[in-house]
Amino acid sequence: MTEENKKLRTGFTTGTCSTAAAMASVLSIINQKEIELVEVELPKGNSIRIKIHSCKFEVNSAKCSVIKDGGDDPDVTHGAEIVVEVKLTDQIGQIKINGGNGVGIVTKPGLGLEINKPAINPVPKKMIIDNLMRVGKELLEEKGVIVTISVPKGKELAVKTDNPRLGIVGGISILGTSGIVIPFSTASYAASIRQNLDVSLAMGDKIVVLTTGGRSETFAKNIVDLPEHCFVQMGDFSGYTIQQCAKKNIEKAFVVGFIGKLAKMAMGVKQTHVKGSKVDMQFLADLVKKAGSDNTIVERVKEANTARHVLEIVKESKNSDFFKLLCKEVYLQMRKHSENKVPIEIILFDFDGIVLERYSGQ
Known part of the structure; x- marks a missing residue:
């Protein structure tokens, strides 16, 4: 098979990683057991199965992670661990999304994001909310959740991206418009x-x-x-x-x-x-x-x-x-x-x- 005819392997975005880890966290709280795999619904209505890398839970909180896979067009975030911590609150039905360690902060205009807020794009935010409302519907009828996304090596990875030039400081961005990474440069x-x-x-x-x-x-x-x-x-x-x-x-x-x-x-x-x-x-x-x-x-x-x-x-x-x-x-x-x-x-x-x-x- 020639290189041109070879089927390229797609990957998944940091937004999809965050969504999967958030889902696993919520499901582990609900079921009080480790979650190994979740099925994330993507913005266009299709879905993707994501393996959970680590999963720790208590009665009112959990922390799960996913390893980013860029497919056959890997970027600097390929192989990075995306960690999500979920904590229950008394604000019924509310889903709040925060950026933790290794997620960049927006300091300049022109990115379609709020200044001084985490660099988490609107589509990943919506993916997280939509999927949590789907798998945690009964939980959210009694509780709210705070979702905190972190990337342990985010600061080191960010210097290899355009983030510093764009005014995103302290880490990487949580990105993705389709949830899937399609290889372009081949x-x-x-x-x-x-x-x-x-x-x-x-x-x-x-x-x-x-x-x-x-x-x-x-x-x-x-x-x-x-x-x-x-x-x-x-x-x-x-x-x-x-x-x-x-x-x-x-x-x-x-x-x-x-x-x-x-x-x-x-x-x-x-x-x-x-x-x-x-x-x-x-x-x-x-x-x-x-x-x-x-x-x-x-x-x-x-x-x-x-x-x-x-x-x-x-x-x-x-x-x-x-x-x-x-x-x-x-x-x-x-x-x-x-x-x-x-x-x-x-x-x-x-x-x-x-x-x-x-x-x-x-």
């Missing part, structure tokens, strides 16, 4: 892109929607009425994917994403993985200036923490011309990568799925 992923395009063509469809991931695909499906097989998750391989569209005579490609990945595409970056490239704030500041913003806004963008932070600044300044200019730059770069062979429409979403701009060369 030849096999490129093969899956080609295969997806081939399926569309075989089904008689020559229009495709190229998305940067699961969330942008979900949002795109709300506004582009095409069959499921026409949606291609290009991940970080935007240049490669549009080149393949040209090679396979695709008649039109929608290119869909959020500001971070689109900003990199606009800069001409063909492979947009976060480790391989960073958003150039000077580039975005120049676009904001070109869009007519005053120097105060330009300077704020130049000093922005993340592309998401830029989005917040521009939205606040109500300068929508910036979004059109950004999409135009993406359009020009993607047209160039396709040797001007593929008609393209760029769609920029905000993080709530609202369309900020659609641009197709006019």
